[in-house]
Amino acid sequence: MDPTTNFWATPGGWTLITVAQIMAVILPLLVALAFFMLADRKIWAGVQMRKGPNVVGPFGLLQSFADLIKFVLKELVIPDGADKFVFLLAPVLTFTLAMVGWAVIPFAPGWVVSDINVGVMYLFAISSLGVYGIIMGGWASNSKYPFLGSLRSAAQMVSYEVSIGFVIITVILLAGTMNLQTIVENQAGGFWNWYVFGGDGLRGLPIALVMIPMAVIFFISALAETNRPPFDLPEAESELVAGYQVEYSSSPFLLFMIGELVSIVLMCAVISLLFFGGWQAPFVLGFEHTWPPTVQSFYGLMWFVMKICFFFFLIAMAKAIVPRYRYDQLMRLGWKVFLPTSLVAVALVAAWRVFGPAAA
Amino acid sequence: MALAIAFYLLAAVTVGSGFAVVSSRNPVHSVLFLILSFFSAAGLFVTLGAEFLAMLLVVVYVGAVAVLFLFVVMMLDVDFAALRQGFARYMPLGGLVAGILAIEMIVVATAVSTQGAARLNDTPTVHTDVSNAETIGRVLYTDYVYFFQAAGLVLLVAMIGAIVLTLRHKPGVRRQVIADQVARGPKSGMRIVQIKSGQGIDQ
Numbered sequence: 001m002d003p004t005t006n007f008w009a010t011p012g013g014w015t016l017i018t019v020a021q022i023m024a025v026i027l028p029l030l031v032a033l034a035f036f037m038l039a040d041r042k043i044w045a046g047v048q049m050r051k052g053p054n055v056v057g058p059f060g061l062l063q064s065f066a067d068l069i070k071f072v073l074k075e076l077v078i079p080d081g082a083d084k085f086v087f088l089l090a091p092v093l094t095f096t097l098a099m100v101g102w103a104v105i106p107f108a109p110g111w112v113v114s115d116i117n118v119g120v121m122y123l124f125a126i127s128s129l130g131v132y133g134i135i136m137g138g139w140a141s142n143s144k145y146p147f148l149g150s151l152r153s154a155a156q157m158v159s160y161e162v163s164i165g166f167v168i169i170t171v172i173l174l175a176g177t178m179n180l181q182t183i184v185e186n187q188a189g190g191f192w193n194w195y196v197f198g199g200d201g202l203r204g205l206p207i208a209l210v211m212i213p214m215a216v217i218f219f220i221s222a223l224a225e226t227n228r229p230p231f232d233l234p235e236a237e238s239e240l241v242a243g244y245q246v247e248y249s250s251s252p253f254l255l256f257m258i259g260e261l262v263s264i265v266l267m268c269a270v271i272s273l274l275f276f277g278g279w280q281a282p283f284v285l286g287f288e289h290t291w292p293p294t295v296q297s298f299y300g301l302m303w304f305v306m307k308i309c310f311f312f313f314l315i316a317m318a319k320a321i322v323p324r325y326r327y328d329q330l331m332r333l334g335w336k337v338f339l340p341t342s343l344v345a346v347a348l349v350a351a352w353r354v355f356g357p358a359a360a
Numbered sequence: 361m362a363l364a365i366a367f368y369l370l371a372a373v374t375v376g377s378g379f380a381v382v383s384s385r386n387p388v389h390s391v392l393f394l395i396l397s398f399f400s401a402a403g404l405f406v407t408l409g410a411e412f413l414a415m416l417l418v419v420v421y422v423g424a425v426a427v428l429f430l431f432v433v434m435m436l437d438v439d440f441a442a443l444r445q446g447f448a449r450y451m452p453l454g455g456l457v458a459g460i461l462a463i464e465m466i467v468v469a470t471a472v473s474t475q476g477a478a479r480l481n482d483t484p485t486v487h488t489d490v491s492n493a494e495t496i497g498r499v500l501y502t503d504y505v506y507f508f509q510a511a512g513l514v515l516l517v518a519m520i521g522a523i524v525l526t527l528r529h530k531p532g533v534r535r536q537v538i539a540d541q542v543a544r545g546p547k548s549g550m551r552i553v554q555i556k557s558g559q560g561i562d563q
Binding site for chain 1: 361362386388389392395411412415416418419422423424427428430431434435491493536538
């Protein structure tokens, strides 16, 4: 056995290559986040006919980096009665959980850190853990407003998780697999094969009547799950100052903010993977297979990034134009509207799979 | 070897955090350690190759059940001194129950390893071509479908029970009726009146 060729199969080599893959995902993601943050503020400003950040760098492009330096250099204040360990653990947990979700996201054919066959379940499990950062932060602050904010968020995120779970089940039923790579491959061949349109060309078109509302429900639930406006009740500044973040300053606050933004972008990625074909182009040109494999991969990556940006734009627009929900209305929407609708949709899609034209 | 390292690490964290659940003074810390213990148990499932069960454990126990635990424990104003009163009095009884439980678990584990499924001579048919989620689904919806449905019914009854216990209609509370609000148009919601100067409106 030649030791040089088998180095990558040894535990050391395997660890090295995995760390390199993780870095290849995280570093571009963190850099992209700076610009997502700026885009969020610019879109918000545009809707309100302001200019938005425009001082640091050309068009304010470097604003996020200036903010980063500002946060890191500020003094870290820990409240006197706070539970120090849990207080500092909460933002780290939020940030870590938002990051680990990206481990199963396929960016292009074969470009995925961990190609596990329960990828969708993994994403669901990770997003259901996100609530802990907020609850722990709110409790450990030992203060009224953060605690109220964290109680709100616990109820809100648990409620909307249920409908997200049912929407994910409809996609799993159509795909017949929980592997994200396979789910995206099944949607190849043009936008009429995306699961939002039933996933089977013209034959699947009737079930699009169910799947289009499911995509909408997923989008709205994703807003509630990531505490984005109009569902940002855990940090409603007019009622709770800033909710669970009140006592946070400096780097822990930065971690909360980045973690929140990463999970928003992650939700954009998930909705494009599950419903809008991930890296698949909406139209097949017919000569892609003649390109070198690397070019094909980057072509797929380009479509995936474009879809993520599109959904991020929608989320930013929702922040700018929709007023905040009242808390009882939020609960009513989750339990009395989304839950029954998605339950019926699961039954309909299951019936479609058994009795429809694609039945085996 | 990597698997062995992962197993011993996860097992040590599971046992250690399980111990911390009962030994920590602050109940919220106890729940947080309980969550850590659930999470490492899910990791142990992954080392067994049962990744679907591991994800279910995280979604159901860590993501939902433990959140409600934490929710309740945080709302309670626990008096730590009162909690520790009578510790010595209940110690023998608690020790007895723990001892009986330990003996039972050892007996069951021995029985399973010598006579049960772990003996590996009456292995159920394993489809190697499908993932373990599919295998669980096949077993659950064929051989055990009635038990599965019965478990669902038990949960449904528990849910209805909880709702019946907590649902009360207070008389005299004004509730929002969304349908009424949506159905309200300019005709029913607005009245145009001509007011003569100095007279006002008679209601």
